[in-house]
Amino acid sequence: MTVRTRYAPSPTGSLHIGNVRSGLFAYLFARHNKGVFILRIDDTDRERSTQESLNEILESLRWLGVDWDEGPPDPKYFQSTRFDRYREGAFKLLREGKAYPCYCTAQRLDEMRKQAEREHRKPGYDGRCRERTPVADLGNVQLPDKTAGRNYTIRFRSPRAGQTVVDDLIKGRAVFDNSELDDLIIFRSDGVPTYNFATVLDDADFEITHVVRGDDHLPNTPRQMQIFYALGLTPPAYAHLPMVMGPDGQKLSKRHGATSVFAYRDLGYFPEALLNYLVRLGWSHGDQEIFSREEMFEYFDFANCGKSAGIFNAEKLLWLNFHYLKERPLVQLAQEVKPFIARKGLSIPGDDEWLQKMLATLRERAKTLVELVDFADFYLKDRIEIEPKAAAKFLKLEIKEPLSVLADRIESIGGDFSEQSVQAAFEQVLASFGLKLGQLAQPVRVAVTGGTVSPGIYEVIAVLGKSRTVERLRAAVAQIK
């Protein structure tokens, strides 16, 4: 049997990294088993669903390289196009006495919940309308439609006795007493099916073999299984992934700062790094930390998924990003960094080869593309500003003459302007003034970069070029009083 998994985000906001991890695991499981990965859009909530969110979700997945075999733009994979199917499913349950109209008002339900809370009981539906409509009349019940005056909901008649057993691929066996499962609403009074109902029909129709999702859905599972049974269908296998928590141990959410895929993309992270981080959060393959996409496909399995929730560790993600940054082919890196240069309001160098050389000097010092551009500031600007503190410390009178001579030496370098020729110029100055390298290098660094921290001074100068170096050295000399 071909494995078929699905990821079903709802387009009501950004694609969240905790959420996308579930999608990633479903995707990897499908790929590992040479199966089919399906993207389905849970947009039954038309109030909150937006085109903008949908676009962000699709673009985020593409950016991550999580490709789906079935899904958008095929309209079949949008729940909003399947209402007829949901109605049909509801009618079937109604006809068979497995669902019933509920006339309880939202206010009464709310009051009931509060009351239950006060009395320390579980706040489920009390079943008031369960027997209200004679079974014989159930087949004639129409679906709710407020505008037509049919202001009620349809509830699923959940079995009261017995147990429902979830044999989860990750968590193992979880047994639920059916008495714990109240009658959930499957159709809202506005005529829209609810998630728990629509998802069952979808999973059945699309022949999903493995439902992979966060374990916050575990309590829903026995309810969904009962709907499968009521429909005469066999439930899929389930794999409930542990959740991703914020540093405070609470479910990861917006208040934890950057949590969307787009946020990390814009912060200058690589998709490989995010993917690698996410896959190692809750899954492992021995001591291996770095995984290529192919290795993920090859090794991924639920057997190696942990059962406990993991805390999102931004520092490890940063380390992974650094790893991928160091490994990146310079040609590729040069392309990827351009949008970040532009975004900072700097002009993008026209010479790709030069850009690559520049990046080569910086990449072991930056962990993200944003940092990379921050460090590149002095390379990319024509005029730099010297940090006053650095100037006070290093641009002193005793170094004025050596700097001036060095400028002359560098200016007179003929032919090949390289690290070697720059070094030769330095050595001449060092020798004639009896200075140590450190005594000259720091002032030069301050003069050409504006600060005390930079890549090796020879490489900086070689990349910066003769004229800009000389110009900056002379400007510094002029500044020394």
Next chain:
RNA sequence: GUCCCCAUCGUCUAGCUCGGCCUAGGACACCGGCCUUUCACGUCGGUAACACGGGUUCAAAUCCCGUUGGGGACGCCA
């Protein structure tokens, strides 16, 4: 509150399925040495964990029970 899930270094985890090889391994972070023109990179080393209590057993991080702690769910959201 009720139901469900979970429990190895600060964090992610290996080991647990099939008890002995565990003096509990790796990674991030942290601390220190080396390298060095600054900052980094790199490299070498270090601190740091089986939640607790009972069993079972010759032997338990590994199996069982309980306690405690954490999380999730309890919606006309998904």
